[in-house]
Amino acid sequence: MEATDRASALNAREEPAPRAVFDMHCHLDFAPDVHEAGADAQEQLAGAFSVTVSPAGYVRAARELDSFERVRVGLGLHPWWIADGTCEDEVALFERLAPCERFIGEVGLDFGREHAARREAQLATFDRVVSACADGGKVLSIHAVRAAGATLDVLERRSALAGNVCIFHRFAGTSDELHRAVRLGCRFSINPKMLASKRGRAYARSIPEDLLLLETDEPSGEGAAYDAHAARLRLESMIDELAALRRAPRFELAARIAHKSAELLL
Numbered sequence: 001m002e003a004t005d006r007a008s009a010l011n012a013r014e015e016p017a018p019r020a021v022f023d024m025h026c027h028l029d030f031a032p033d034v035h036e037a038g039a040d041a042q043e044q045l046a047g048a049f050s051v052t053v054s055p056a057g058y059v060r061a062a063r064e065l066d067s068f069e070r071v072r073v074g075l076g077l078h079p080w081w082i083a084d085g086t087c088e089d090e091v092a093l094f095e096r097l098a099p100c101e102r103f104i105g106e107v108g109l110d111f112g113r114e115h116a117a118r119r120e121a122q123l124a125t126f127d128r129v130v131s132a133c134a135d136g137g138k139v140l141s142i143h144a145v146r147a148a149g150a151t152l153d154v155l156e157r158r159s160a161l162a163g164n165v166c167i168f169h170r171f172a173g174t175s176d177e178l179h180r181a182v183r184l185g186c187r188f189s190i191n192p193k194m195l196a197s198k199r200g201r202a203y204a205r206s207i208p209e210d211l212l213l214l215e216t217d218e219p220s221g222e223g224a225a226y227d228a229h230a231a232r233l234r235l236e237s238m239i240d241e242l243a244a245l246r247r248a249p250r251f252e253l254a255a256r257i258a259h260k261s262a263e264l265l266l
Contacts, residue, residue: 022261025215029061031226044228051105053078074105098132105141136163148173189215
């Protein structure tokens with residue numbers, strides 16, 4: 001075999017197949033045209049977990065995205081919506097819908113400065129959210145800001161960890177909380193903002209490979225444009241960075257993350 005042929009064969013082995021990346025936490029319903037965003041994700045990605053922030057938003061998004069077989073829509077109740085104190089009807093709707101849904105997200109707790117005043121309301125509501133998922137068989141995408149320990153407390157108290165897959169979106173807890181979550185079998189979806197911080201990179205280096213997932217958290221807000229091609233490039237770039245951080249073969253790491261993502265979504 002000629003040297004150029006050997007190099008081409010080596011490069012082919014090292015590069016993942018097209019669309020072999022999964023976005024395990026995105027907000028396609030934020031896009032101006034939700035159906036178009038779903039079609040774009042279906043074309044560019046191997047799969048996407050599109051979370052929502054409220055049950056009413058879930059109903060709308062599920063209707064728009066139902067035809068895309070590699071896009072999964074999560075039933076959500078974001079802690080920011082809980083923190084505004086106006087969501088009892090939404091909580092009740094979540095409890096009615098949850099028994100029939102496999103994908104749950106975005107849910108969780110946010111004890112950051114802007115939302116800490118409603119800590120007790122958040123805890124009470126998250127307890128109801130987790131209780132609605134306690135029968136198992138679900139995949140949860142979880143938001144936890146200054147609340148990883150409290151989040152794990154609720155999940156353990158309601159015995160929700162054994163029968164469900166719990167994914168921490170952009171984990172930002174303490175090292176002890178990370179070790180606890182790892183021991184309990186939680187997964188972790190890594191995004192570019194996490195890799196931009198020293199602590200985030202340290203966590204991304206130390207999380208067991210079988211628990212690693214990738215996400216973009218895009219679009220960034222209601223009405224923001226969505227570009228699935230750009231999302232795919234961002235996800236592939238994260239694989240490059242993770243492989244370098246972990247000193248792992250890129251192709252093997254990408255394949256492992258894709259396999260674990262496919263087990264959850266497809």
